[in-house]
Amino acid sequence: MANPMADEMRRFKGSDEKNPFEAMSERFDRAAQLLGLDPDLYAVMRVPSREIKVYIPVKMDTGHIQVFEGFRVQHNFARGPAKGGIRYAPDVTLDEVKALSAWMTWKCAVVNVPFGGGKGGIICNPAQMSEGELERLTRRYTAELIDFIGPDKDVPAPDMNTNEQTMAWIMDTYSMHARHTVTAVVTGKPVALGGSLGRREATGRGVMFTVNEAIKRFNLKPQDTSVVVQGSGNVGGIGAELMYDQGYKIVAISDIFGGIHNSNGLNIPEVMRYLRDNKTLEGYPEAEPVGNKELLELECDVLAPCATENQITSENADRIKCKILAEGANGPTTPKADKILHDKGIFVIPDILANAGGVTVSYFEWVQDRMGYFWPESQVNQRLEEKMVASFNELAHYADKHQVDTRTAAYMLAIDRVAYDTRMRGIYA
Numbered sequence: 001m002a003n004p005m006a007d008e009m010r011r012f013k014g015s016d017e018k019n020p021f022e023a024m025s026e027r028f029d030r031a032a033q034l035l036g037l038d039p040d041l042y043a044v045m046r047v048p049s050r051e052i053k054v055y056i057p058v059k060m061d062t063g064h065i066q067v068f069e070g071f072r073v074q075h076n077f078a079r080g081p082a083k084g085g086i087r088y089a090p091d092v093t094l095d096e097v098k099a100l101s102a103w104m105t106w107k108c109a110v111v112n113v114p115f116g117g118g119k120g121g122i123i124c125n126p127a128q129m130s131e132g133e134l135e136r137l138t139r140r141y142t143a144e145l146i147d148f149i150g151p152d153k154d155v156p157a158p159d160m161n162t163n164e165q166t167m168a169w170i171m172d173t174y175s176m177h178a179r180h181t182v183t184a185v186v187t188g189k190p191v192a193l194g195g196s197l198g199r200r201e202a203t204g205r206g207v208m209f210t211v212n213e214a215i216k217r218f219n220l221k222p223q224d225t226s227v228v229v230q231g232s233g234n235v236g237g238i239g240a241e242l243m244y245d246q247g248y249k250i251v252a253i254s255d256i257f258g259g260i261h262n263s264n265g266l267n268i269p270e271v272m273r274y275l276r277d278n279k280t281l282e283g284y285p286e287a288e289p290v291g292n293k294e295l296l297e298l299e300c301d302v303l304a305p306c307a308t309e310n311q312i313t314s315e316n317a318d319r320i321k322c323k324i325l326a327e328g329a330n331g332p333t334t335p336k337a338d339k340i341l342h343d344k345g346i347f348v349i350p351d352i353l354a355n356a357g358g359v360t361v362s363y364f365e366w367v368q369d370r371m372g373y374f375w376p377e378s379q380v381n382q383r384l385e386e387k388m389v390a391s392f393n394e395l396a397h398y399a400d401k402h403q404v405d406t407r408t409a410a411y412m413l414a415i416d417r418v419a420y421d422t423r424m425r426g427i428y429a
Contacts, residue, residue: 017334018310020099026335028102031411034404041419044427048098049082049116050074054144056122058137061130068124070141074154075101075117078421081152082118083108083359085159085188086141086166088134092121096309103330104359107352109414111391113363116418118154120145126161135169142173149174151184151370157362158188168193184369187362196365197377199358202384204238204306206357207328209388210349211243211302214324217347217396220301222247226265228300228322229253230292232281235328235355236306237272244268252287252295254307255280259295260287297321305332306355312337320346327351333407342405350407352414353388353395360387 016022025046032042056068071094074082084104097119104117122141126134148154158167167186171193174185183194191197198205215225227248229240232255240250249265260266260281267286274284282289296303296311299321305311306328312320317333317340325341326349327333333341333348341348361384368374375383399409 017313017336019095020309020331021095021102023331023335024099024102027407027411028415031408031415034402034408035412035416035419037415037419038423040427041422044422045076045415045418048073048075048101049077050148051094051098052145052148053094054141056137056140056144058133058140060133068122068137068141070120070122070144071097072120072145072148072154073097073101073118074148075119076105076418077116078418078425079109079116080114081116081150082154083115083157083362084118084120085157086120086122086162086170087160088122088124088126088137088162088166089160090123090125092123097121100330103352105418106411106414107356107359108363109417110352110395110410111356111360111387112417113360113387115155115359115363118156119159120156121159134166138166138169139173142170143177146174146177149185151182151366155184155362155366156186157358164188164190164195167195184366187365189365194365194369196361196368196374196380198380198384199361199365200234201238201242202361202380203235203328203355203358204240205242205381205384206360206388207235207239207304207306207326207354208242208246209357209385210354210392211248211304211324211326212246213389213392213396214326214347214349215302218301218323223249225249225302226251226300227302227304228295228298229304229306229328230259230295230311230332231255231306231308231329232272232275233306236304237275239304239306239328240268241272248302251300252290252298253281254290254292254295256307257282259290259292260284261290261295261298262287302326304328308332310334312341314340317341318344320344322346324349327354330355338405338407348406349392350410352410353391356391357384357388360384 052072101119108115167189189195252261297319302324303322304326309331312333314336317337
């Protein structure tokens with residue numbers, strides 16, 4: 001497809017397999033070409049609407065001022081306010097935040113919720129900061145972004161190393177500037193401050209709902225299905241517990257230090273109690289230890305990488321031995337690995353669908369805040385299931401119709417929806 005961005009896109013190809021922005025751009029490029037996307041729309045949609053960099057002075061407990069670097073990238077507003085988490089980590093980069101903001105645009109479009117994509121981050125090490133320092137950091141970051149966020153502009157949420165408390169600080173800071181309480185400025189808040197029931201479990205529950213649909217394609221039932229989960233946090237741990245409750249045989253799970261494996265199946269509630277008590281899975285008595293890299297290569301029906309990016313690459317993709325890959329994490333598979341997995345016949349539930357349960361219930365939280373009426377948890381979970389099942393079936397149908405792999409289909413479906421809205425609104429220029 002001839003377009004003014006082609007030279008720039010060629011510059012990306014093959015340069016850095018693990019660069020998240022390049023990975024997103026390469027997948028976007030392929031899907032756009034298959035769609036025959038208009039070159040003008042292509043040029044608009046593949047770049048963010050806004051990148052914000054802020055320098056955040058914080059008074060540390062020592063009494064000295066330390067200046068932190070923070071970002072907020074707002075990728076697209078065609079379908080509604082930007083939506084996406086804020087992560088605190090020492091290795092946050094602008095490229096990572098740009099990629100994640102674009103992924104949020106496509107994720108929201110795949111599950112058809114009226115948001116565009118956004119993402120934020122601050123370069124810091126929260127493990128080495130006191131609660132007071134983190135509060136002052138969060139409030140000053142919020143104040144720096146005050147003109148760019150809001151219920152109708154950009155709605156942040158928790159991400160890596162941020163939580164309900166972080167969102168409460170952001171909501172309070174924004175509300176102090178607005179001079180009235182604005183609960184809908186963030187999602188992932190404490191329930192008592194306008195959070196939604198079921199939000200904490202939503203991403204893991206969404207993974208389970210998509211796996212429930214995927215196993216039907218292999219004529220499997222939960223009790224016949226072996227599952228390996230990488231990660232034991234809000235996505236992996238909760239997803240494993242929910243799948244265990246449905247009868248799945250969870251044969252391996254890991255934390256940041258390593259994993260455990262039992263081919264007869266793990267008692268996941270016991271495993272999670274052990275992890276809470278010991279802060280590590282190491283030494284769990286009813287299983288064998290396994291490294292995080294080796295865990296990915298275990299034979300199983302479902303492999304669910306729910307930890308971090310770039311876990312399945314061209315180096316290990318040929319050793320993956322699952323039928324279904326359910327991507328609970330953002331970007332766990334690189335573009336170079338995609339072709340290897342496709343050639344092996346592995347059915348991929350791509351991240352922009354598999355882990356979209358979180359943003360779906362964030363949308364529900366935003367809706368509840370806006371109307372001031374809150375749903376029971378059973379209603380939240382029922383609506384989440386309806387949304388995830390419908391989205392899975394739309395994606396599978398789209399892949400079959402266009403004879404492409406599921407990841408390409410997910411990008412095509414998402415880009416098609418954003419492009420339609422962009423085209424109907426027109427470009428204000």
